[in-house]
Amino acid sequence: MTGKEYRTITDVKGPLVFLDKTEPVAFGEIVTLRLADGSIKNGQVLDTSNDLVVVQVFEGTAGVDLSTGVKFLGDVFKLPVSKDLIGRILDGAGRPRDGGPEIIAEENADIIGAAINPYSRQSPHDFIQTGISAIDCCTTLVRGQKLPIFSASGLPHNDIALQIARQAKLTDSDEEFIVVFCAMGITAEEYNFFRSDLERTGALENAVLFVNLADDPAVERLITPRLALTAAEYLAFEQDYHVLVIYTDMTNYCDSLRQIGAAREEVPGRRGYPGYMYTDLAMLYERAGLVKGKKGSITQFPILTMPGDDITHPIPDLSGYITEGQIVISRELHQAGIYPPINVLPSLSRLMGGCIGAKTTREDHKSVSDQMYAGYAQGRELRGLVAIVGEDALNERDKQLLDFSGLFEDQFLRQSRDEDRSIDETLDLCWDLMQNISTKYLVRLDQQWIDKYHPTDKKE
Numbered sequence: 001m002t003g004k005e006y007r008t009i010t011d012v013k014g015p016l017v018f019l020d021k022t023e024p025v026a027f028g029e030i031v032t033l034r035l036a037d038g039s040i041k042n043g044q045v046l047d048t049s050n051d052l053v054v055v056q057v058f059e060g061t062a063g064v065d066l067s068t069g070v071k072f073l074g075d076v077f078k079l080p081v082s083k084d085l086i087g088r089i090l091d092g093a094g095r096p097r098d099g100g101p102e103i104i105a106e107e108n109a110d111i112i113g114a115a116i117n118p119y120s121r122q123s124p125h126d127f128i129q130t131g132i133s134a135i136d137c138c139t140t141l142v143r144g145q146k147l148p149i150f151s152a153s154g155l156p157h158n159d160i161a162l163q164i165a166r167q168a169k170l171t172d173s174d175e176e177f178i179v180v181f182c183a184m185g186i187t188a189e190e191y192n193f194f195r196s197d198l199e200r201t202g203a204l205e206n207a208v209l210f211v212n213l214a215d216d217p218a219v220e221r222l223i224t225p226r227l228a229l230t231a232a233e234y235l236a237f238e239q240d241y242h243v244l245v246i247y248t249d250m251t252n253y254c255d256s257l258r259q260i261g262a263a264r265e266e267v268p269g270r271r272g273y274p275g276y277m278y279t280d281l282a283m284l285y286e287r288a289g290l291v292k293g294k295k296g297s298i299t300q301f302p303i304l305t306m307p308g309d310d311i312t313h314p315i316p317d318l319s320g321y322i323t324e325g326q327i328v329i330s331r332e333l334h335q336a337g338i339y340p341p342i343n344v345l346p347s348l349s350r351l352m353g354g355c356i357g358a359k360t361t362r363e364d365h366k367s368v369s370d371q372m373y374a375g376y377a378q379g380r381e382l383r384g385l386v387a388i389v390g391e392d393a394l395n396e397r398d399k400q401l402l403d404f405s406g407l408f409e410d411q412f413l414r415q416s417r418d419e420d421r422s423i424d425e426t427l428d429l430c431w432d433l434m435q436n437i438s439t440k441y442l443v444r445l446d447q448q449w450i451d452k453y454h455p456t457d458k459k460e
Contacts, residue, residue: 005069014263015219019053028076034069060217080105081234085208092212092220094227111226122290127360131167131420134342139349144290146300148319151329152309160340167420178241179207182228184221185252218256229287236296250304254315270314278318285322325349364449368430371444379405400437
């Protein structure tokens with residue numbers, strides 16, 4: 001640690017402070033700023049050149065002037081980690097927010113983390129039961145997967161995230177999930193909702209919350225997910241827990257990235273977001289997975305609200321490209337009063353194929369999922385046709401598929417906020433609904449499964 005304090009500030013722009021270069025400093029180095037009134041702010045070196053150093057200040061630059069003393073600490077940002085994190089609520093910079101004591105560190109971990117060697121990665125294969133039929137049947141979640149929720153403003157993505165946090169479990173084991181909840185730029189109302197729900201259900205005892213509120217500094221938002229993932233990595237790979245990381249809302253994170261980019265006067269990319277946003281998001285999302293020889297795992301659920309319900313916007317576009325699928329929340333279904341309003345048609349899970357079947361879920365899962373998807377897709381398509389030609393113009397098959405699309409939404413998608421359906425209950429429900437379609441039209445189902453599972457046509 002250097003004892004030198006510099007007073008070489010030349011400019012302050014938004015959350016950034018510009019200093020004349022004094023001695024060699026490193027990227028990511030921690031900085032303390034001592035203001036004229038004696039108060040201390042923390043920051044990090046963002047950029048350095050031959051004659052200039054750019055420091056981003058986490059607590060905002062209010063009160064920073066030319067007389068402010070800057071001290072370079074010669075170390076990177078670290079988070080004190082230990083098992084004591086479980087059950088705690090921390091702010092966006094890792095300080096206690098729940099009025100409890102400071103975390104007693106077993107070790108101080110670098111918040112950037114170490115990249116997992118691709119050779120050491122293990123392919124995800126364990127089915128996670130969320131209790132939500134639309135996810136379990138059609139976009140199956142796998143332990144070690146990163147699966148984003150694409151939502152929009154005003155939709156119940158927070159409720160779905162909390163339901164998954166409460167209900168997620170491995171079907172063949174009693175191992176509990178530890179939930180690491182990372183909130184970025186959320187309102188006080190949303191924070192109270194999360195906190196009260198986790199307290200009500202007792203899930204807070206198995207959770208770690210990192211909370212950056214909307215009125216907290218935007219710069220702090222950039223380190224909040226890194227702190228959360230550092231805590232998750234410690235709990236997963238050092239303490240052998242299965243960790244479920246839920247971020248909300250990635251849109252706020254990307255907006256603060258854009259804000260910092262504008263303050264640095266960078267050349268913007270698509271829609272004003274920085275060109276390196278893809279790399280930045282990948283650094284977060286790629287910290288999910290399984291490591292050979294380690295018991296623990298990290299499964300990620302990033303939630304993002306699509307600006308203007310636009311799925312081609314850079315944030316969902318890049319997120320969908322990096323992650324292993326997407327769960328899309330539909331405004332249309334929400335307006336129809338259906339909860340959870342998950343639109344299964346644009347949703348997918350890229351790892352689903354390898355983790356369903358006789359060994360993990362049930363032998364008929366793949367065929368049932370394909371048939372349900374096909375039936376619903378055709379039924380939805382027919383709704384548009386009916387609006388033009390009327391229902392009387394449809395043949396027998398089309399009428400059955402049209403009716404099926406309504407049943408699919410009303411009985412399969414719709415469930416209560418506390419309803420926890422097992423995978424067997426979900427698949428049996430699918431078979432009950434498929435009774436409404438003649439077996440000759442169930443072209444995606446193998447005959448052997450119809451003989452075994454169909455409620456009316458099975459052969460005893």
